[in-house]
Amino acid sequence: MDLTHAKSEGDLGVLLPDSAVNSPSFDEGSSGGGSVAGCGSGSASGMGLKKGPWTSAEDAILVEYVKNHGEGNWNAVQKNTGLARCGKSCRLRWANHLRPNLKKGAFSTEEEKLIIELHAKLGNKWARMAAYLPGRTDNEIKNYWNTRLKRCQRAGIPVYPSNICYQIPAEDQHSLNEYSTTKKRTRDLLEESGFFIPDLTPEPYLSTQEPLSYAANLPDYPTGSIVSPGYGYCNYIYSTSPNQVRRLSLSESPLSAMSEPLNDGPAPLELTDSPENFHKVIEFSSSNRNNSYGTGSHALLNGNNNFSASEPISMAPTKFELPSLQDTETDPITWLDRPVGGHSPTPPHDSLYHSPAMTGTSASSLHSECNLSLQNSGLLDALVHEAQVRNSGCRSGSGLKSSGSSWDLCPENLDRSNEYDSTAAVGDGLLEDLLASKEPDGLDAMLIRAPSPIQEETSPNRETPTQKPDTLLGLDWFRERTAKGKHHSVVTEAISMFLGENICFQPKSVNPSGSNYAFGNTLGLHTFSWNNMAGTCQTSDFP
DNA sequence: AATTCGGACAACCGCTGCTAA
DNA sequence: CTTAGCAGCGGTTGTCCGAAT
Numbered sequence: 001m002d003l004t005h006a007k008s009e010g011d012l013g014v015l016l017p018d019s020a021v022n023s024p025s026f027d028e029g030s031s032g033g034g035s036v037a038g039c040g041s042g043s044a045s046g047m048g049l050k051k052g053p054w055t056s057a058e059d060a061i062l063v064e065y066v067k068n069h070g071e072g073n074w075n076a077v078q079k080n081t082g083l084a085r086c087g088k089s090c091r092l093r094w095a096n097h098l099r100p101n102l103k104k105g106a107f108s109t110e111e112e113k114l115i116i117e118l119h120a121k122l123g124n125k126w127a128r129m130a131a132y133l134p135g136r137t138d139n140e141i142k143n144y145w146n147t148r149l150k151r152c153q154r155a156g157i158p159v160y161p162s163n164i165c166y167q168i169p170a171e172d173q174h175s176l177n178e179y180s181t182t183k184k185r186t187r188d189l190l191e192e193s194g195f196f197i198p199d200l201t202p203e204p205y206l207s208t209q210e211p212l213s214y215a216a217n218l219p220d221y222p223t224g225s226i227v228s229p230g231y232g233y234c235n236y237i238y239s240t241s242p243n244q245v246r247r248l249s250l251s252e253s254p255l256s257a258m259s260e261p262l263n264d265g266p267a268p269l270e271l272t273d274s275p276e277n278f279h280k281v282i283e284f285s286s287s288n289r290n291n292s293y294g295t296g297s298h299a300l301l302n303g304n305n306n307f308s309a310s311e312p313i314s315m316a317p318t319k320f321e322l323p324s325l326q327d328t329e330t331d332p333i334t335w336l337d338r339p340v341g342g343h344s345p346t347p348p349h350d351s352l353y354h355s356p357a358m359t360g361t362s363a364s365s366l367h368s369e370c371n372l373s374l375q376n377s378g379l380l381d382a383l384v385h386e387a388q389v390r391n392s393g394c395r396s397g398s399g400l401k402s403s404g405s406s407w408d409l410c411p412e413n414l415d416r417s418n419e420y421d422s423t424a425a426v427g428d429g430l431l432e433d434l435l436a437s438k439e440p441d442g443l444d445a446m447l448i449r450a451p452s453p454i455q456e457e458t459s460p461n462r463e464t465p466t467q468k469p470d471t472l473l474g475l476d477w478f479r480e481r482t483a484k485g486k487h488h489s490v491v492t493e494a495i496s497m498f499l500g501e502n503i504c505f506q507p508k509s510v511n512p513s514g515s516n517y518a519f520g521n522t523l524g525l526h527t528f529s530w531n532n533m534a535g536t537c538q539t540s541d542f543p
Numbered sequence: 544a545a546t547t548c549g550g551a552c553a554a555c556c557g558c559t560g561c562t563a564a
Numbered sequence: 565c566t567t568a569g570c571a572g573c574g575g576t577t578g579t580c581c582g583a584a585t
Contacts, residue, residue, distance in 0.1 A: 051554080051555070052553095052554075052555090052578095053553070053554075053579085054553085054554090072570095072571080073570085073571095074570080074571075075569085075570070075571095087570080087571085088555090088556095088570090088571085088572090089554080089555080091571070091572080092553090092554070092555085092572095093553095093554085095572090096553075096554085097553085106551095124573095124574065124575085125573085125574085126573075126574065127572075127573055127574085138572095138573075138574080139552085139553075139554085139574095140552085142574075142575085143550095143551065143552060143553085144551085146575095146576095147549090147550060147551065147552095150549085150550085151549090151550085154549090545585100546584100546585080547583100547584080547585075548582100548583085548584080548585095549581105549582095549583085549584095550580100550581085550582085550583100551579100551580085551581085551582100552578100552579085552580080552581100553577100553578085553579080553580100554576100554577085554578080554579100555575100555576080555577075555578090556574105556575085556576075556577090557573105557574095557575085557576100558572105558573085558574085558575100559571105559572085559573080559574100560570100560571090560572085560573100561569105561570085561571085561572100562568100562569090562570085562571100563567100563568095563569090563570100564566100564567085564568085564569100
């Protein structure tokens with residue numbers, strides 16, 4: 001139980017503050033700016049507080065205190081018990097090691113799967129993930145994930161199997177349900193906060209049949225993962241973490257995001273801001289198709305890409321309105337509970353976050369949103385969409401599983417919102433039907449009716465490249481060239497390089513109905529299951 | 544046997560959000 | 565409304581240990 005290092009275990013002399021002060025592990029407050037163990041800056045109680053591993057005696061003191069006073073008010077621990085630990089440290093120790101019902105030991109296979117599932121859904125929201133794993137702490141999960149990440153990086157494989165989300169075993173579903181009822185649902189929290197949480201692809205998440213496309217479901221988009229060697233193309237390109245949404249919602253103008261990079265990061269698509277780099281991405285993607293690993297991870301950046309998931313994505317796509325599928329705050333279980341067509345009663349604060357299927361919006365406002373959205377969102381949505389549209393005619397039954405939600409913002413299409421409500425409808429076959437219809441223009445008609453500004457000012461001919469959503473891209477690189485009067489074919493050309501011709505679409509059905517439209521497939525990335533996910537979840541499989 | 548390397552784990556640190564004064 | 569304190573979260577670092585070389 002007590003995981004304190006043996007070295008510390010024997011060091012009971014530090015139990016009492018007096019002796020503890022003499023311990024070399026004490027923070028004298030002289031280094032690191034005087035803040036003790038990250039505890040309250042300038043706190044008087046921080047003087048002479050101990051750092052480092054906890055001893056069993058310290059644990060006993062803390063346990064006794066919590067037993068008598070309950071959790072919380074951690075700063076009072078030091079005052080009341082003389083324990084030379086700051087409240088922060090006490091809380092951490094309690095939460096991670098001392099509180100009852102903690103499950104120790106290695107993660108079970110089911111837990112591992114669940115973690116991956118949850119990470120795919122929630123990103124680096126360790127605490128949230130921990131809520132779904134009884135007896136596990138956020139720290140444990142975080143450590144596990146980081147270790148796994150490193151392992152995958154070393155092995156040159158993606159951290160996600162493309163279909164993990166629809167392979168959650170029944171017991172995990174039960175677990176999810178169980179926990180979702182014990183906590184205030186994050187969805188509710190978000191909605192109360194004014195976030196619109198679209199009802200998107202609930203089924204795929206837990207269904208054993210429907211794939212969940214990371215393309216639109218994954219929360220944080222790691223810029224680096226676009227080109228992270230060895231991890232395949234990151235096939236989800238949206239940024240919808242709550243923080244990001246908040247940040248985005250503060251943007252003054254939707255267009256501002258297009259004209260300048262958000263935050264301090266690189267310019268939008270900086271990593272692929274040239275045809276050469278686009279091509280590299282494709283090569284990278286293509287090369288990774290062959291190893292049966294579909295996708296990269298938005299978490300990969302946590303590794304060696306100097307990316308912090310907590311940082312807002314610097315790419316213009318932060319303006320993506322993809323609300324949703326990723327819906328990072330949504331309790332996965334609630335997806336199952338929510339009927340198709342259910343909508344948040346709370347109006348969104350920012351139309352940018354509107355779901356395409358939002359109801360209760362006037363046609364005019366929808367149209368406005370449509371234009372707005374098309375103007376300002378979906379840089380990569382557009383890319384993806386472009387690829388999907390391009391390939392819709394030749395590969396019925398592939399692509400467009402989940403990312404449609406961000407595109408179909410046009411009134412004409414919204415008219416169908418009742419049936420096409422959210423991407424749940426996608427999973428129900430609407431898009432499949434469209435694709436199966438083999439109407440060359442089916443997707444175009446459905447998804448991109450509303451002209452982008454550039455479209456309007458150029459040719460109305462749908463057959464021209466200018467009609468493509470690439471006009472939404474907003475890449476500096478694109479802008480430069482378009483501003484210089486170059487034809488939009490340049491843009492399309494880049495898209496071709498990015499998504500295009502050298503990708504061989506190979507629809508690969510996973511579910512019996514053959515409707516695996518995961519975005520990975522859209523990009524020609526193979527689907528693979530846990531069974532063929534070599535070593536990504538089983539340590540023993542790794543070299 | 545010694546060294547190296549990677550995994551696992553624990554803890555620290557900085558930041559953010561909430562809340563009460 | 566402002567501000568300080570607190571709790572919590574996520575990123576990072578440090579340490580230990582076992583396996584491999």
